[in-house]
Amino acid sequence: MKYPYLTVDLNKIEKNARYITDLCNKKGVEIVGVTKGCCGIPEVANAMLKGGVRYIADSRLNNLKKIRMSGYDKELMLLRMPMKSEFEEVVDIADMSLNSELDTIKELSDIAKYRNKLHKIILMIDLGELREGILIKDLKDYVKQILELDGIEFLGIGTNLACFSGVLPTYKNMKELVDLKYELEDFFNIKIPIVSGGNTSTLKLIEDNELPAGINQFRVGEAILIGRDVSRNRIVPGTYQDTFILVAQIIELKEKPSIPRGKLGRDAFGNIPKFVNKGIIKRAILALGKQDVNIKGLTPLISGIEIIGASSDHLVLDITRSTQEIRLNQEIKFKLNYSTLLSASTSPYITKIFIAN
Secondary structure: OOOOEEEEEHHHHHHHHHHHHHHHHOOOOEEEEEOHHHOOOHHHHHHHHHOOOOEEEEOOHHHHHHHHHOOOOOOEEEOOOOOHHHHHHHHHHOOEEEEOOHHHHHHHHHHHHHOOOOEEEEEEEOOOOOOOOEOHHHHHHHHHHHHOOOOEEEEEEEOOOOOOOOOOOOHHHHHHHHHHHHHHHHHHOOOOOEEEOOOHHHHHHHHOOOOOOOOOEEEEOHHHHHOEEHHHOEEOOOOOOOOEEEEEEEEEEEEEEOOOOOOOOOOOOOOOOOOOOOOEEEEEEEOOOOOOOOHHHEEEOOOOOEEEEEOOOOEEEEOOOOOOOOOOOOEEEEEEOHHHHHHHHHOOOOEEEEEOO
């Protein structure tokens, strides 16, 4: 076995997707499965589909291309607003995209017309998060111009919350989005099929029966991938959290002082380390470092083990209070939070191992 490696439990990911889609479908909300947290792994996309998601979305065209080339034949959504350098690929690869710039939409229209295609867009509205999205005062002007474009289908409106500023979805801001849909429908005499109410953070409104009628789409990644909602620092009820497990191997096992000896400066990353004097402790060094993964989001599965710190190539553990006997060359397993899953999935140094029926 090549270390470090990441086990991917496709069965549990499918079950997470099934639980969430069943929960939301009862309220008239379809789920778009988001794979950016695992770098667009096609096997994960397929597990999401088996679990009932409508189609797959990702922030990067390379990930969408990888999924399409795996044999995926459903629609694909590009989450991040397109860059000018990728406009042509957006139309070629993605069936739909989230947008907030008229000039971008117009260029997508020109390319779609030239290719004899119809590219669908969801217009993003800023409801206070201050990431992507147009201001409400500009909404009607944007929609008027979009409806005049050929090669573009105005699929709906959406918003993003709890990713940049931490603004949480509430009944109030979701109702605001629904009201904007009805206002646009009345003003332009059109039907708007999609109101995309956000991401994992919006699931709590479904659980608490506080989602206003009219929201009919969520874009969900974190809750399906690891069963968590980082915006509220909670486990999503009914889901598995051990879907991805990172495994590394011990390369040194010794008793050493807990306080360094000598004049201290900054570490290799420019930080000033802090140490607690615990006397002599049992220390294990793993062949895993900051170049491999974001260390901060790791949680050892063996109780009593504490992460002391890491360099680019080594992870240092205090195993003094471990509830299990620890040996040289032993595997140590970790759960991951969302940001660490993102880095582990992207890392070329971490082997991916799939668990499936």
